[in-house]
Amino acid sequence: MEAAMQNEAKICAESKTESGPRGPGCSLRHFACEQNLLSRPDGSASFLQGDTSVLAGVYGPAEVKVSKEIFNKATLEVILRPKTGLPGVAEKSRERLIRNTCEAVVLGALHPRTSITVVLQVVSDAGSLLACCLNAACMALVDAGVPMRALFCGVTCALDSGGTLMLDPTAKQEKEARAVLTFALDSVERKLLMSTTKGLYSDAELQQCLAAAQTASQHVFRFYRESLQRRYSKS
């Protein structure tokens, strides 16, 4: 543990070939979000992080099958569709992670015996896919008007073999990293809603990544706020 603490969390200074160099210091890629772009779902949002793009559609609160109904709250369902091939186990596990995050935030008790369905379609995958899915799901839930106790966002961190911390990694960075950690944070107190990690890291590095993710989440929430302000502005 002492060795890990001595190892400084070097700020990344690598340049990516895909979308221009990121200067010294970690940075989040270019963000874009469009809401209400589909006419059928109650709420829809397309979230882009660099080249990664996810489209989310929300139906709810709507009719639920008797076998799936819960007497005192809404049944939340998340469906994630990959771009090529049939959905497999990886999609199922991501669906579960996103569902757990949403269930922690959505006020299901206001709509008992109904279903809220979140459908996510991967439009392009260039790194930090799960974080992009979480962000798209949150914006789509806001667009649908589903009552929530807080907004949530996803942030991905990657640790490379030298111990350097990278936020919002690209596909190439994720492949070469020693560990990739994804966190879902809520907007009220930046608390941790969900975390999933892959790879080898020490507990000091875990806390460092979590602290970095919390700082990054401030930017994401500011982006949410500005995009919603623009949408509901009168001028």
Next chain:
Amino acid sequence: MKETPLSNCERRFLLRAIEEKKITFGTDYGCCIVELGKTRVLGQVSCELVSPKLNRATEGILFFNLELSQMAAPAFEPGRQSDLLVKLNRLLERCLRNSKCIDTESLCVVAGEKVWQIRVDLHLLNHDGNIIDAASIAAIVALCHFRRPDVSVQGDEVTLYTPEERDPVPLSIHHMPICVSFAFFQQGTYLLVDPNEREERVMDGLLVIAMNKHREICTIQSSGGIMLLKDQVLRCSKIAGVKVMEITELIQKALENDQKVRKEGGKFGFAESIANQRITAFKMEKAPIDTSDVEEKAEEIISEAEPPSEVDYLYSFLNIFLKDAPIVLSDSEEEEMIILEPDKNPKKIRTQTISATQEKAPSKKSVKKRRKKRATN
């Protein structure tokens, strides 16, 4: 008197009657989104080297898959859409595979051993009618946009070049078949081109004609039990010819634009196609994050954290059973031993505690240290 002003809703409704057709491309080759009015389809082409079918040893394999995503309509649940899905998939296959628009002979690498399998995945994102038109356009556009990796065969050796080594090669496409749908009302008196969802629900019958820009009919399908006269079908084919010409022009323009942007090194992909003027869209440039204080924060958290309660649990668990009696836990399979106190071997609890201690194996040292402290305390 003053002219009655036109309300905004009416204005929007009328302008929407001139439906918007839009084709946008993604960053990787073979990815496109087609919007026909409000119906939206995502298409992606991918390729793989496989062994060919036994009865067609020199031809590549084409695989089409149209999926009706649950996002497109609330009624599209996994079990419930089989009829419509089968119909659409079959029509798409007939239109694209049987018309031989893709040269499958060129997909052969080593006859009888390795051929390219081209897989076209189409996802319906929003259902506002006329899925088949949008899907056929998305499929042909994605196929035209796609680039497969370059292969070279020298005698027995096959070399597959990555996109970095050699530029990927486009597929060889003979012609572009595009489906046009007609909805009939009142026993064939009225016909509507490109029906939307409401119109589809009340129509009497549907006629789908797949044509290319050389005015060759690739597929015709009439469904719904409508009885059509010969001249009605001919009239429809003429209208289809006109429509296909304009759609083919639109496709060519979109493909050329995308190629130009890629060559000039400009920005391409879905991010660029999000309109800036829309109030529902928002963009943010790269945001640098200051992570210089994460180290101190992390150190603070770790130092303030209590020792994990698992250790206490294990300790108290053992205490209940042993009442300070000594154990040597060892297993013939595991080499490491945890010595709590010398001498005794209670076989009864060994299985339970070994599973707990195996989890603790990596942090064994700290466990031992802490135990020693408590023993002295």
